[in-house]
Structure formats: structure tokens, C-alpha cells
Amino acid sequence: MSEPRDELARAGAHLAALGLSPGSSGNLSVRDGDTVLITPTGADLAAVDEASLSVIGLDGSHRAGPRPSKEFPLHLAFYRRDPDTAAVVHLHSRHATAVSCLPPWSEHSAVPPLTPYFVTRVGTTPLIPYADPGDPAQADAVARLSYPFRAALLENHGPITVGRSMSAAVAAAIELEEVSALLLLLGDRTPRLLPPDVVRSLARRYGSPWSG
Template sequence: MSTLDDLLAAGVRVVEEGLSPGSSGNLSVRAGDRIMISGTGAPLGRMRPENIAVLDLDGRHLDGAKPSKEWPLHVAFYRRDPRHQAVVHVHSPSAVAVACLEPWSEHSAVPPLTPYFVMRVGQTPLLPYRRPGDPALGEDLRTCPWELRGALLANHGSVLAGTDLNEAVDRAAELEEACRITLLTSGMPRRELDADAVAELARRWSSPWGERTTLSPARR
């Protein structure tokens, strides 16, 4: 499929999997030095080609629909790491709920309760609250000192990146499940994975956990 077809199919998937209530959320995919992103107000499950905007890697609007106001988040992920080729930002219920709580730790708002969260997502820091569409959201993500594939936005939602749209959506779904389990076990004497188990999982699946990043000049 073309990147456009991938983007339209991913929109259907996030709605079908309950990750994007109402008309919320936005998706993008990188195609060389261009970014294709859902347009502002575009219903993700019913997007058409005319609902897609084209940006350059600095976020300048080149063609198509008016881009989602959250475009700075997408540009920030692409600038952090060239391996990121797709970004998913959603307001799934459990992730939003955990984003309204105090974080589990500085490097991850979500505790390591299941191996799959550590393997597929890894540490997920909580970024400060900003109003939706605030360009500072992108700057917070771009300069976050922790290695990451995803983050929670305080009182807002989640943002995940992947090597393609399927991987980014998979990670959004895994993070939502991890947040749901976090909420279900909140206030109980729960058993988290110990540090050795987390370290082994992170090593085997090349997943970020407890690691800080060194920002290159292009990412500062």
C-alpha cells in the first residue's frame, strides 16, 4: 500500500480498537522529507484523501487540508530519531486517566506490571500539561531527556511512534492496556516486575527503560 493508504487504514483501526473516541486523535506517516498527517477535525475512521495534509520536516504546510493542531508533536518525534516513521496521538480512556495521576516515576508514568508493556513500549514519561495545540508540546517531547517510544501528555492523552503505522498503533494499544491494568490495580498491594526482570526484557527487545538520551545538535 502507499503511505496514503496506510494512513487511511490506520485511522479505521484506531477507531475500531477504541483508541480514538469521537473525532479526537491524529495520525501521521513520514515519506522521505515529507510528513502526511490527518487534517484538523478529520474523523479518523472515515478519512478520505482530501482530509490529509502534507508538511515538511520543519512543520511547514505544503499541500492538502489544514493540518491537525497537534502537528508539533509529530514533527518532534521525527526530529528526535530518524527511525520513527509514523506517529499516533490518541485520547484513549485509560491512558488519559493515568495522565491525570501523579507519575509512577520520573522516567515512566506507567509502572512495569506486564512484560509486554516493557517489551513493546518501554518507559513512558509524563510530559507537562499544555493546552491542546500548544507548540510547546512538541518542544517538550523533542527535548525530553529520556529515551522513549511513547509519552503521556498530562491530563490529555498519549503519543506513540513506530517504524511504521502498524507498529505505532500496536504501541498505542499496548500502552492503553498497560494503563488499564494500572488503574485496575491502583491502591492494591500489587506486584510489579522487579528491576532484574525489567532490565532483561529491555535488553532482549531493545526497549528503552531507565535510559537517558543524549540530544544531538539537530535535536536540541
């Protein structure tokens, strides 16, 4: 089994190679027992130094390493929501960020059920109201939502996904970017969405959250 530090570094390199992490944008974290390993502030995901990650407690205390990404309160909000969450991926990928600048599809999900892969790999994706990057108010907004979800769009900012493994969080981030690109390609045309009964069936079969 890979060490958490190695998993995080490989995930960063993979997402950067796909063009989903321009410049020094984005941040990743992985849970390691009662602590969280998170990329430092200003880190380039293409060249994450696994030996120089920031270590923080679930209470937000800085345990070791360089100063953590300013988005650490948002990461911790997801770990606190669900003890099974093992990794968090926050990107500024182009298409998902563009969709974060649009009105949400529904009260619970910014993105509609366009494809089965979106439903099974991502699921309900709420639009979290705008707050400046690093503002704890955004973490508070995540904590207040009562329905389950493992992905969100931060208004006018970008996507964030979580998973029970780093690979699951990365897969969700990639799928969210893909469905966002499809949504933008459709423009002002009315898309044919998956029927509600199909969406519910897929969500049940794959254990993905769907509140529509």
C-alpha cells in the first residue's frame, strides 16, 4: 500500500499533467490517522515535495512542516462531515470554474445529471456561496448543508471533491471537469438529462449521493 505522502504527490503530478492545476493553483490533502497532510501555501501541484508537506490536526492546529494552504479550513470541514473521507482535492480547473460562475441547476446541485459517469463518480454537487479564498465562512457553509455530497463548486472559484481514497477524489475531480465541459458545450440549448428513475437507480447501485 502506498504511503499517504506518496499518494498525495503522485495525485498532484497527475492532475497537473492533465492541465487541471494551472500555475500554483489548487491544493490537496490526505488524512493520516488523526492528522491531515496538506500541500503548503503556494505549492505547485506538478512538483509536490512529499517530504515538505504541512501537517495539521483535525482541530486546525499546525503540527509540522511549512505553512498550510490557506484553504485548510475548507478541507477540514469535509473531514469533519464524514469520518470516512480520506482525501480532498481542490482545483481551479477551467471548465468547472466556469460553471461555478453560473446559476446552479437546482437547489442541491449546480450540475445536472448529464451522464451516468457524473452520477456514479461525483453525484450531488452543491454551489457553495462565495467567500474569499481561505475565509472560514465557506467551511461553515459546507458544514451547514444537511444532505450528503462528495463534491461542490465554490462560487466563482472552482471545484472541490472528496473520496474514501485519493484515487476516488481525483477521479471525481476529473469527471466533474469533464461534465462541466459538456455543459458549457451545450450552451443555451436545453439538454436531454438522464430520467429521474435512472439517476436514482445509478446512485443506489454505485453508492453515490444524489439529492438533485
